[in-house]
Amino acid sequence: MNMPDWLELIIGFFVANVLGYGGGPASIPLMYNEIVTHYGWTTDPQFSNILALGNALPGPIATKIAAFVGYDVLSDAYGPAYGLLGMLLALSATIIPSAVALIFLLKLLQKHRQSPIVKGMTLLVQPVVAIMMVLLTWQMGSISVHSSGIWQSLGIAAVAYWAMERKKIHPAIVICAAFAYGGLVLSHSFA
DSSP states (O other): OOOHHHHHHHHHHHHHSSSSSHHHHHHHHHIIIIIIIOOOOOOHHHHHHHHHHHHHHHHHHHHHHHHHHHHHHHHHHOGGGGGHOOOOHHHHHHHHHHHHHHHHHHHHEEEEEETEEEEEEEHHHHHHHHHHHHHHHHHHHHHHHHHHHHHHHHHHHHHIIIIIISOOOOOOHHHHHHHHHIIIIHHHHHO
């Protein structure tokens, strides 16, 4: 028996965000796993586009991904009128668990902030988050190399690094420039 799409949305985003200790960077690989691998709501290239667009817009990345995917899933399944419901369900499953945990655990964390056990747990989670980000970066990089070629991908990466690190250009501007380059140049090269 298949679960309804709306229940899958709630469970998928709830799981990704409850386990995403450390905020957006930690929840992105978990969201990728739920959105692309587990439920198949988007493809790898679609997820990388959603991620890039979400990073260019202000606000938390997890809520932007949830809003887009939630709207897309229910509007595809039941029509555009249900897209708003999908967006609200995915956003609720993303925001409510964190908000409830924050409200109930903030006092407990403040009380035990100096505890060596709490500090140790925090330090041990950081390498796991770093590995998850490396794996996601590797997957997105291999998709980029496959779709646009090694030299285009390396060139774009080098220009992005130069723009952000050397010239201190805001990442949103670099992402928008990459979108424009992809739309104007790459779309014609591979057409």
